[in-house]
Amino acid sequence: MRIALFITCFNDTLYPSTGRAVVRLLERLGHTVEFPVGQTCCGQMHFNTGYRPEALPLVRRFAEVFAGYDAVVSPSASCVGMVRDSHRVVAGQYGDPGLCAAVDAVAPRVYELSEFLVDVLGVSDVGAFYPHKVAYHPTCHSLRMLRVGDKPLRLLRAVRGIELVELAQADSCCGFGGTFALKNAGTSVAMLEDKMRCVGESGAQVLSAADNSCLMHIGGGLHRLRSGVRVVHLAEILAATGEGPA
Amino acid sequence: MNSRHSVLDRVRRALADVPAQETPEDVVVGRDYLRSHAGADIVTQFAERVADYQARVVRVTADGAPGAIAALLGERGVRELVVPVGFPGELLPPGPWKSLVDEPPLGLAAVEAADAVITTAALGIAVTGTLVLDAGPGQGRRMLSLLPDYHLCVVRQEQIVGDVPGALALLDPARPLTFVSGPSATSDIELDRVEGVHGPRTLHVLIIATAPAPEQP
Amino acid sequence: MTTTPNGLVWLDTPAFPRAARAALADTALRANLKHATGTIRDKRLAVTGELTDWEQLRDAGAALKRRTLRHLDRYLVELEASVTRAGGTVHWAGDAAEANRIVAGLVEATGECEVVKVKSMATQEIGLNEALAEAGITAYETDLAELIVQLGRDRPSHILVPAIHRNRGEIREIFRREMGRWGRPAPDDLTDDPRALAEAARLHLREKFLRAKVAVSGANFAIAATGTVGVVESEGNGRMCLTLPRTLITVMGIEKVLPLWSDLEVFLQLLPRSSTGERMNPYTSTWTGITPGDGPRDFHLVLLDNGRTATLADTVGRQALACIRCSACLNVCPVYERTGGHAYGSVYPGPIGAVLTPQLVGVEHAASLPFASTLCGACYDACPVKINIPEVLAHLRAEVVEHKRRTHTLPSAEALVMKAAAGVLATPRRLAAAQKAAALAGRLVARDGGIGRLPGPLHGWTDTRDTPQPPAETFRGWWHKNREQS
Numbered sequence: 001m002r003i004a005l006f007i008t009c010f011n012d013t014l015y016p017s018t019g020r021a022v023v024r025l026l027e028r029l030g031h032t033v034e035f036p037v038g039q040t041c042c043g044q045m046h047f048n049t050g051y052r053p054e055a056l057p058l059v060r061r062f063a064e065v066f067a068g069y070d071a072v073v074s075p076s077a078s079c080v081g082m083v084r085d086s087h088r089v090v091a092g093q094y095g096d097p098g099l100c101a102a103v104d105a106v107a108p109r110v111y112e113l114s115e116f117l118v119d120v121l122g123v124s125d126v127g128a129f130y131p132h133k134v135a136y137h138p139t140c141h142s143l144r145m146l147r148v149g150d151k152p153l154r155l156l157r158a159v160r161g162i163e164l165v166e167l168a169q170a171d172s173c174c175g176f177g178g179t180f181a182l183k184n185a186g187t188s189v190a191m192l193e194d195k196m197r198c199v200g201e202s203g204a205q206v207l208s209a210a211d212n213s214c215l216m217h218i219g220g221g222l223h224r225l226r227s228g229v230r231v232v233h234l235a236e237i238l239a240a241t242g243e244g245p246a
Numbered sequence: 247m248n249s250r251h252s253v254l255d256r257v258r259r260a261l262a263d264v265p266a267q268e269t270p271e272d273v274v275v276g277r278d279y280l281r282s283h284a285g286a287d288i289v290t291q292f293a294e295r296v297a298d299y300q301a302r303v304v305r306v307t308a309d310g311a312p313g314a315i316a317a318l319l320g321e322r323g324v325r326e327l328v329v330p331v332g333f334p335g336e337l338l339p340p341g342p343w344k345s346l347v348d349e350p351p352l353g354l355a356a357v358e359a360a361d362a363v364i365t366t367a368a369l370g371i372a373v374t375g376t377l378v379l380d381a382g383p384g385q386g387r388r389m390l391s392l393l394p395d396y397h398l399c400v401v402r403q404e405q406i407v408g409d410v411p412g413a414l415a416l417l418d419p420a421r422p423l424t425f426v427s428g429p430s431a432t433s434d435i436e437l438d439r440v441e442g443v444h445g446p447r448t449l450h451v452l453i454i455a456t457a458p459a460p461e462q463p
Numbered sequence: 464m465t466t467t468p469n470g471l472v473w474l475d476t477p478a479f480p481r482a483a484r485a486a487l488a489d490t491a492l493r494a495n496l497k498h499a500t501g502t503i504r505d506k507r508l509a510v511t512g513e514l515t516d517w518e519q520l521r522d523a524g525a526a527l528k529r530r531t532l533r534h535l536d537r538y539l540v541e542l543e544a545s546v547t548r549a550g551g552t553v554h555w556a557g558d559a560a561e562a563n564r565i566v567a568g569l570v571e572a573t574g575e576c577e578v579v580k581v582k583s584m585a586t587q588e589i590g591l592n593e594a595l596a597e598a599g600i601t602a603y604e605t606d607l608a609e610l611i612v613q614l615g616r617d618r619p620s621h622i623l624v625p626a627i628h629r630n631r632g633e634i635r636e637i638f639r640r641e642m643g644r645w646g647r648p649a650p651d652d653l654t655d656d657p658r659a660l661a662e663a664a665r666l667h668l669r670e671k672f673l674r675a676k677v678a679v680s681g682a683n684f685a686i687a688a689t690g691t692v693g694v695v696e697s698e699g700n701g702r703m704c705l706t707l708p709r710t711l712i713t714v715m716g717i718e719k720v721l722p723l724w725s726d727l728e729v730f731l732q733l734l735p736r737s738s739t740g741e742r743m744n745p746y747t748s749t750w751t752g753i754t755p756g757d758g759p760r761d762f763h764l765v766l767l768d769n770g771r772t773a774t775l776a777d778t779v780g781r782q783a784l785a786c787i788r789c790s791a792c793l794n795v796c797p798v799y800e801r802t803g804g805h806a807y808g809s810v811y812p813g814p815i816g817a818v819l820t821p822q823l824v825g826v827e828h829a830a831s832l833p834f835a836s837t838l839c840g841a842c843y844d845a846c847p848v849k850i851n852i853p854e855v856l857a858h859l860r861a862e863v864v865e866h867k868r869r870t871h872t873l874p875s876a877e878a879l880v881m882k883a884a885a886g887v888l889a890t891p892r893r894l895a896a897a898q899k900a901a902a903l904a905g906r907l908v909a910r911d912g913g914i915g916r917l918p919g920p921l922h923g924w925t926d927t928r929d930t931p932q933p934p935a936e937t938f939r940g941w942w943h944k945n946r947e948q949s
Binding site for chain 1: 802833841843860862877891947
């Protein structure tokens with residue numbers, strides 16, 4: 001199986017540790033990961049802000065760069081959602097039949113990490129060790145767009161040493177919403193407040209999720225408050241073995 | 247160009263993407279939802295669901311019906327009882343109340359002054375605890391079961407159906423229909439459900455059991 | 464659409480972000496909304512959870528709406544014939560002004576100068592009460608919440624419970640101050656107990672019901688095959704308005720038509736459970752034309768366009784017309800829960816309002832609404848007719864941007880950022896160069912590995928959140944060094 005990593009522009013720049021974790025994890029499970037260096041971005045920011053024509057070249061590049069792989073794995077549910085749900089829309093609206101066909105060939109093979117591990121590789125115990133108290137925030141894209149269900153939790157439950165704690169109102173949106181955090185900062189913060197309160201009440205030392213965008217938002221608030229709670233991407237927990245960075 | 251023409255014209259132009267040969271039936275509607283969610287004992291379920299709405303439910307046999315009605319009306323202290331045309335006379339016992347039969351039709355003031363109304367029903371729906379009135383004999387003009395503050399509704403066991411789909415199939419949409427699920431209520435004040443704004447604030451339902459089939463000799 | 468009907472969009476409400484700020488600071492409103500939406504959410508989950516075929520019902524509801532909308536002209540013509548055959552009269556209104564003229568004319572023809580009203584967001588949308596007032600006709604709202612809004616000279620803030628922004632103390636004050644001006648005054652010793660308030664409303668409105676000769680209603684649905692119109696309600700004011708007056712005028716959006724009587728079996732299950740979280744609402748009334756001796760002698764059905772055909776023309780956006788006005792989306796929306804309905808500046812607030820209002824009035828008149836969302840998708844999950852609200856929101860955002868591009872009104876800062884970002888993301892080399900620049904900039908403003916408060920355009924973020932310093936080595940930098948085949 002030819003597996004490509006779609007790191008996402010966001011993780012590439014701000015959370016390279018998450019990308020390294022995905023690579024190490026998949027290699028540990030016996031797979032070779034390729035990183036097509038021509039990749040840049042899925043176009044989500046432009047698309048969600050209403051700048052669809054600007055997303056077209058990004059859609060085209062994605063379809064070209066990831067053509068021919070059996071699976072494209074990404075540690076970002078929102079970016080995977082963008083590719084699977086919206087690349088075809090952009091291609092149809094602004095592209096050409098050739099691009100539509102290219103998108104149709106690639107998009108179904110793009111997986112968020114927990115989907116890939118559980119559905120494609122058929123594993124839920126990835127041999128991880130992470131002796132911390134962890135709460136899991138199901139991000140809206142993974143929960144409602146990709147419908148990953150309980151896959152992330154199944155993966156986390158199999159981690160040795162972990163203590164998973166319940167997060168109240170887990171399904172509630174954290175308030176990030178991309179440019180929403182800037183355009184509607186007041187409402188974004190009001191939602192963040194409630195999410196942070198639930199994190200605090202959970203007693204967790206670590207908050208994890210399938211998207212670093214949400215974690216940056218929640219973690220940013222937690223850090224500002226000097227709450228003592230860290231945010232760690234799901235991939236990094238699953239990659240942790242007690243040897244090497246967690 | 248009048249508005250009927252221009253609105254319809256705009257509708258048609260808006261639907262230019264719909265193929266001309268497509269019929270409404272070509273838009274597939276899956277009908278794999280359940281015809282009924284009712285349990286095995288729909289009469290008991292009906293009684294329970296009606297009671298859930300703070301409506302009192304009494305179950306009687308046919309023989310016991312007039313007595314039960316008399317007791318309910320007596321307990322309520324009814325003075326003037328509105329009786330729709332066609333209400334079964336044998337069900338209504340004599341009593342201290344004045345019966346106001348809607349023949350000739352009662353005036354608004356008379357119905358407003360009355361403190362109770364008794365009706366039959368077109369059917370009952372078990373899953374939702376709903377009574378449906380269709381303005382037929384025994385149920386009367388809609389106004390009659392609306393103004394008095396107490397509504398006693400008499401329904402026979404065999405009139406109870408399991409769920410909404412079955413009920414709609416039995417009802418005649420050409421008739422004015424009133425679906426009643428409990429007394430009137432509002433949740434507009436801080437979402438506190440408060441019984442009784444307009445419409446009868448007290449609803450009692452009498453279920454008359456079906457007489458058992460006679461023993462074969 | 465030459466003018467914005469200011470019944471639908473309140474021109475004095477600022478754009479959503481600013482309107483929301485005021486609402487967010489209103490702690491009483493926040494508490495009311497949290498309690499209210501949380502309560503209904505739980506009830507809705509309980510009663511929909513009871514039905515094992517809930518998803519199949521949703522599918523059927525969505526499909527029936529799709530069937531209806533794709534053949535709307537045929538069903539409207541059929542409805543008109545059915546209603547007419549049953550003794551009713553059908554009128555067609557292209558826009559709000561026309562609808563108001565029709566209704567005012569019908570009322571004037573009766574010689575009455577008072578009407579009672581029930582259950583009609585459509586009449587709020589067209590600003591009917593104001594138009595009738597100008598014609599010397601007083602319209603009395605009879606839904607308890609609409610009464611509270613009318614007496615309080617206020618605006619509705621929720622589709623189902625329009626006075627949700629008022630707590631019991633405020634309602635008591637409104638009743639005490641205003642009821643006497645409109646009719647029977649509230650009792651002097653009126654308390655704020657909901658039961659007492661409901662009783663005051665009952666007495667105040669009773670005399671209006673008994674006196675009314677003309678009623679104006681909305682409709683939850685109208686069946687094309689039979690001409691049957693229906694109102695789904697709780698309080699009984701619907702029954703009062705639909706049966707006591709001589710003349711009934713129903714204003715209904717054209718999208719509310721349904722093909723067959725039997726199709727109601729789906730919607731009478733979807734609507735009560737999704738809206739008030741009950742197995743069935745207290746009263747549903749259906750009528751077909753005129754029934755001699757029972758109810759109104761004259762029945763008029765006013766079919767309202769007012770932007771619905773424009774919405775229908777948008778193949779992505781038209782699904783918003785499937786809405787059955789249950790308000791489930793409002794009650795699950797994290798944004799609505801915190802800002803309330805007034806911040807949306809429209810008769811239709813919340814998620815459905817954010818996709819319907821811009822389409823009814825034109826995106827340029829409601830440009831901030833499609834952005835009043837994180838696209839979390841909770842609304843789509845809750846919608847009984849499966850309107851993909853996030854999809855329509857994203858679609859309308861693009862429409863807003865395209866409109867601004869055409870009219871050269873794109874906010875320059877935003878457009879520049881989008882353009883610059885597109886340029887940077889065009890090739891890996893440019894991205895790498897920008898990443899280097901970001902790492903450098905990060906080093907300049909970061910302390911102890913993090914970025915704190917910053918002035919300037921990013922302050923909206925940095926006012927409340929720390930940001931990690933961009934690491935010196937990007938992922939692709941690491942890959943190049945550690946994994947790439949040379």
